[in-house]
Amino acid sequence: MVDESVVSEHYRHGQLLERIEDGLQKMGKSINCATVEDLAPVDEFHIGGRAATEHLMEQLKFSQSDRLLDVGCGLGGASRFIAKTYGNSVTGIDLTDDYVTVGNRISEWLAIKELVSLHQGSALSMPFDEASFDGAYMLHVGMNIEDKDTLFSQISRVLKSGSKLGIYDIMRTSEGILSYPVPWASDESFSFLTEAEEYTALLEAAGFKIECINNRQKFALEFFKQLKEKAEANNRPPPLGLHLLMESAAPIKITNMIENIVNGFVSPIEIVAQKV
Numbered sequence: 625m626v627d628e629s630v631v632s633e634h635y636r637h638g639q640l641l642e643r644i645e646d647g648l649q650k651m652g653k654s655i656n657c658a659t660v661e662d663l664a665p666v667d668e669f670h671i672g673g674r675a676a677t678e679h680l681m682e683q684l685k686f687s688q689s690d691r692l693l694d695v696g697c698g699l700g701g702a703s704r705f706i707a708k709t710y711g712n713s714v715t716g717i718d719l720t721d722d723y724v725t726v727g728n729r730i731s732e733w734l735a736i737k738e739l740v741s742l743h744q745g746s747a748l749s750m751p752f753d754e755a756s757f758d759g760a761y762m763l764h765v766g767m768n769i770e771d772k773d774t775l776f777s778q779i780s781r782v783l784k785s786g787s788k789l790g791i792y793d794i795m796r797t798s799e800g801i802l803s804y805p806v807p808w809a810s811d812e813s814f815s816f817l818t819e820a821e822e823y824t825a826l827l828e829a830a831g832f833k834i835e836c837i838n839n840r841q842k843f844a845l846e847f848f849k850q851l852k853e854k855a856e857a858n859n860r861p862p863p864l865g866l867h868l869l870m871e872s873a874a875p876i877k878i879t880n881m882i883e884n885i886v887n888g889f890v891s892p893i894e895i896v897a898q899k900v
């Protein structure tokens with residue numbers, strides 16, 4: 625079993641808040657007038673960013689009064705978007721202390737801390753009571769978690785019966801040697817990709833009923849195409865973007881991820897499930 629500190633060290637940045645403030649300045653903004661929309665290119669660390677979050681949320685159809693859990697929340701961009709758009713109270717949990725600290729500061733800038741609280745911790749031992757949430761989602765996190773059995777048992781434990789769970793992870797779609805580094809791992813020692821069939825079997829064993837599975841390969845390839853076109857048109861990356869999180873390794877990590885998707889070895893896949 626991989627030491628979780630290897631994973632949080634992979635994501636730890638150290639100067640992220642300063643880099644995001646710089647990016648805002650380049651956009652002619654400051655922390656006092658930034659919006660949830662301004663931050664979206666950097667605080668949603670998954671393929672397709674905000675558009676991908678919206679697509680999943682449309683299927684989950686949470687009610688405004690639902691207390692939601694964001695498993696592996698990262699900087700919490702999806703949580704702030706959901707809180708602002710639908711009015712939900714959202715709790716996030718993430719292994720990487722750096723992301724949680726920066727994410728909570730961004731929530732302060734955006735005056736949304738009353739609705740969104742991010743906590744450092746592992747999804748494999750969540751410090752939340754049984755049946756304390758009405759819904760949950762997990763965006764691009766399972767790739768770092770080997771013990772998905774415990775992961776789904778933990779999510780099931782903290783959800784009320786009838787709650788919806790939305791997953792959007794990069795999953796294995798065929799055998800083949802993957803190119804590394806990728807955004808979630810420098811090498812295969814802490815990359816735990818598995819097939820959608822394995823996810824659904826483990827979810828069912830943890831007490832979930834599967835409602836739908838969507839392979840988002842086409843959407844992902846279109847997203848990368850647009851990103852490339854924009855960067856080429858401007859001759860440089862935008863002031864805020866995922867390159868700030870991945871720093872100098874961003875080009876090779878993104879290139880490898882696209883190559884792995886184009887080869888049909890992996891794909892971002894949504895699973896919508898309901899706790900029975």
Ligand SMILES: C[S@@+](CC[C@H](N)C(=O)[O-])C[C@H]1O[C@@H](n2cnc3c(N)ncnc32)[C@H](O)[C@@H]1O
Nearest residue numbers: 668669670696697698718719720746747763768
């Ligand atoms: C690619 S980022 C996605 C972050 C966020 N969900 C988003 O879409 O913006 C993966 C995140 O999973 C978190 N993570 C990995 N393993 C975890 C675990 N066992 N418990 C909690 N968080 C974990 C990492 O710290 C990282 O922030």
